[in-house]
Amino acid sequence: MQERDASMSTGIAPVFMFGFERSGTTLLTMMVGAHPEIAVPFSVTGLWYRYARQVESGQPALVNGGIEALIDRIVAEERIQLWDTRLSRDDVLAVLAGTTFADVVRAFHLAYAAKCGKPYWANMDIGTLDHMDVPNRWFPDAKFIHIVRDGRDVALSNQTMPYGPGNLSEVAVAWERRLFLNLNMAAMIDPARYLVIRYEDLILRAEATLQQLCAFIGVAYAPAMLTYPDQVDGRVPSEKRWLWPALASAPDASKVGQWKAQMSRTERDLFENLAGTMLERLGYETLGIRRGGLSVHALELCHFLDRGHRLKRFGAKLGIRRLTKLERAARHGG
Template identity: 50%
Template sequence: MSRRRAQNDAPQDDAREMSRQADADAPVPHANDAETASEGAEPMPPVFMFGFERSGTTLLSMMVGAHPQIAVPLSVTGLWIHYGQRLDDYRHLATAEDLQRLVDDLLAEERIRLWDAELDRDFILAGLPLGDYGAVIVRFHEAYARSKGKPYWANLDIATLDDMDAVHAWCPQARFVHIVRDGRDIALSHRTMPFGASNTLDCAERWQSRLHTSLKMGAVLGPERYHVVRFEDLVLDSEATLRRLCEFLGVPYSPAMLDYGHAVADKVPDDRRWLWPDLDKAPQQQNVYRWRQTMRPAQRALIERTAGDMLRELGYETYPAIPRSPTSYLMEGLCLVDRGGRIRRLRRRLGLAGRSKLERRWAARRPEDSGEATQTQAFGQLVRSGVFDSGFRHAEPQREFFSRVCGEALERLPSREPVRVLECGCGSGAWLECLGSLAPTGKLALYGFDLTAEMVDVTRERLAETTPPERIRRGDILDPAAYAFDEAADGFDLIVAYDVVQQLPRQRQAEACRRMLAHLRPGGVALIFDHERWSRYGMRMGWRKAATRYLGLHLVPRYYCNAHYPALNRIASRLGSEAGMRIRMHADAEGRKRALELQAALRDAEPKTAPNG
């Protein structure tokens, strides 16, 4: 199979070929011919799907490609337009030799070879008319549809957004499907990418101008040939939106269009999966109107000042009157300085460009690519070098803060004996030992897990006299299996994590807290000890870690750079909506360390009694 392509947005250029096929009279039967379609149905005309980058084009192509009658290959991102501009090199296909040369060059293109199909060269060349570039495009897509056993094909290419006139010239009968998305969500998405718009203003200007031109051309074509799909409708009301799309295309709706996830592994190359990390899942509703929760007012004002007319034209809400914000005007000035991606290019030239947020998120899902291996190796080395052993003790101020917070939490627990206590990321076992000292012997049953095998061994040695070794094991705070102990099948009374949440990517930190809460017994308490990201200490350490990572100044140990201090207050407000959840925030005397306390609802009338009696 020829596959694995390196692209920056989803399937794209199949549409042009379809249009040519609609009016070409090649002697070879077309994949879109009526006799190959369902009986009595008319051939589906050529269809070109497109949209601005990060508008949901890939999701749309996967859904349409899952239709049992329509084949949609992965985008080749402007390849057909590129070759259309080079027709002089092929003497405008004046002879059969010119046609063969063009077809062979296209078949050699990596973006074509990475399609998830073997294309039949003889089928492509058979009966191709001279001088007709559009027929070449059509035949390539017919060959793809033929390999998939489908009568119809469609193309998706973000380049069509800017080249509808060229596509229309090649395929006068073509129909166009334009997917649009709220420009504020697009701006947020572009910030996570290593390419695309360089800043908020750049994104808003490009989105406004490119959509304006496309929508004007669509108005000329009319509703019979130009159809707009809103990303928000595609995600929130998928079936109704796809039914309207199928009616526009002239094919019956199929429920298979919502079962597209299984095709992702074949269509999307491994080295580009990070662009669409949730593509193999059902449409992600949290990606709709994200700007309402995460966009700063100044950024929203800048976008609406630049592209408010287009937002309103597409039916999106905007400020009745854009607030005058000095921060917004300052942001606009900085964007103008960065016009054309100057800062991005400078960072690359200085070797300071790291992985994009999307790439880091994808790496976090793959342990072999994430910081997990670095962390386990670093802590394993600290054990082997003697930094952490069974006699290790934390500093006295830390012990006092930890003991105070945990002691108060134990007093709030329902009366149970023994009280089950779990530490996530137990390290050397020092904190479990400290917990054990807060109650009489036998009152607490201690459990723990850690990612680093050497740390597990140290903890077992430290607690050998009080805790069976099977209660201490390897485990991941995000893995439900880590919490599954035979003697604690119904959960724990107290779950503690000390400087563990910071080891996770920020987008998964709230998930880790929820995972802990899911394993609490009624009335149980989860305690997350960590540094607050936005505290003075957190920001100071952020600068020190950045200087260590990017400038090589070694201001902190290298493995510190993998820590991402959580925004505990934000996590607390996010979890505050959970039914029956009680939240408290504790801080040490120096204001450096904080503890987020989350107490589950007490669903039965159990009395509360301190474990020390």
């Protein structure tokens, strides 16, 4: 497949939204997708980048079968099947304007937008945090919206999940490293094409933050964006809804700064030792003093021993499985 600019003229530039896990990406998806002119499908979690690598490496199963066979394979993907409206090969072909993989990506989003009765589309994928260079190459006029959240609250939220980086040290290291790399990539593109918004602002100053976001995209702000809870049942797959129990409610201020009540001083010190530079770069409150006491080193050692969920996997081999907070809540219906 050839590679060229596939953005074409659709009124606004393609929009790619992303953030670190548990930073408010799904909330942002719901809010932007509630705009009457912008369609945002459920995140495909790196699917486009996985296929791009395969296509660009010339895998025969993807290249030799032609573009229709490629579309058929993508349509059948589980993450595409989770979208709230089903697409067929014909839906995608009807809006396909070229033969590059970027054209295919654009066509899937245009087909989804058409099914939603909307003229514009935006993409949400946490994978863009690490692969922003790819859509930037596909769509030279693309705009990027990076949602960030206090890394300490990110770490607490990740601990409620059955997958992903589990302990505080792993989250701190990954959070600082991945955000550092993305912000450095952002420094290489036109500042008018890259916007950082804070989860905390989206919660505490939702309307003003969404107005800023809409101005960046190039559309008028729509109050309907704050009615997103009414659309949760229709847009979020029922089997995934338990992962975001607060999504069906209005923005909850108690979600901001939870680390202040839920983290011990040792945990705060350890996180700041590992990721304090990024906290400060993003303007978050810090203790300001890097501490390295015995308790901090002991906790870091425990986290090292549990790296990659080692203890959880060991327990599973013994027939012991401890449910996460979200799993327990889902099992008990709340």
